[in-house]
Amino acid sequence: MYKAVIVDDERWIVEGIKAGVRWEKYGFQVAGVAENGKKGLELIEKLRPDFVLTDIKMPLVNGLELIKRGKEISPGTVFAVLSGHAEFAYAQKALNYGTFGYCLKPFEIDEIESMLAKLSQSLKQRNDLEPERDAQELYEVLCSGNEQLLAEKLTSAGMPVSAALPVTSIVVQGYLPAPYREDIQHIRFRMNKRRSGLLVYSxxxxSLLSSLYLSGNATEYSIGIGPSSADPAGLEASLEAASVASYGCFSTGKGGVYRSMAPKESKVDDLLSELAGALAQKDRMRFVSVMESCRPLFRSNALTIKDAYLIFNTVMFLFTREGVKERAKFLEGYDQLFYDYGQSDAMIDYLVKHTLHHLSDELPSRLAGVTHIRIKEVLTYIHHHFNQEISIQSLSEKFYLSPTYLSQLFKKEVGENFVEYLSRLRIQYACKLLAETDMTVSQIGEKCGFNDYFYFTRIFKRLNGMTPTQYREAR
Structure with missing residues (x-):
């Protein structure tokens, strides 16, 4: 039987799930329940369960933190989340941490049982993963670069490589799906706990790829295909290319099959240059803008995990170079990046949040004077997006508050109304751009979120007592 743990601070929900779901039918038993995330982590450490079903918003430790820390404690545990409609964005974010799925409250018992049926099959496949062909020694030789010994090992394994019989590398990120075409000759090896490699005649x-891809839910794993190699000497590079391609799920947020791309002019150098400039000038909006521009590039797979690794470590290095007291975090490899963040959007969110205190002098002091948690969230969002189309109406929809109540609460907590606050933020940024760049006044107005040049100059003069042009000339 698979061990399951339920974590939710609403006792009646826990009891309802525990009693109403036919756990044993799907091979599970509820080994423990917890009323908050802290006790949930203690249960995970004690029981090492196969499955944890957790709420998102809980006292002491929330569901997202529970999943992240729980995976560190028990890497083999599978997580799924319960979430109310108001917390749907959190449930979606949980998917970035590698969760199996989520159920929206109010949920149906059938919905949970359907998830258990799929999970039971997935766990069974995972437990049947011992390779039929023990090729770990061959993999070690492949990584060693000993071409002569590799050729000998391939021949003894029944897969000699030649121009007439080139070989293709395949890497599966996650647990290798089964069943697959055993009648197709191939060599299979474990690269680490989360990644498997295969060598097959091109x-x-x-045929082998189709059997792998169709054997289960494609969203549960990601497959990378390397270039064909007609020489043992080229297999190491082929496997490396397939390995990078297998992280396509990190870039795009979607599982499936990804083929290695031919070398081309990378956009990452320009992005790194922009990020360096933004950090040097302590220009938060420029930094956020560059990071946001990365999102569609990752989603289209124009940027890979190699680029993500460069971006992350470069930002951390620049923080160190700029003398930031906060301890910088450096990644040791793609696996750590994938394990810590799961998907490129989560990495970008972390970097944007991480730069907050370094690039923004006003927000921390503003937040310190605000008591209402929702207004803290609204202020943070405004500081991240003030150069975009933003209104009380859009904020009320995003944060689930009525426009009237949000306006009143904002004025009470912040001391000025939303329009005044937004205008002042935009004009402060305009002053920075006027002093530090050669952009035209019109370009600066647009970059600060003003679509009307004359409205921009009017607001600028009202707040500064002079026009943008006069301000620049006075610097």
């Missing part, structure tokens, strides 16, 4: 690759 003319049979599509």
């Amino acid at each position: 003319h049979l690759a599509e």
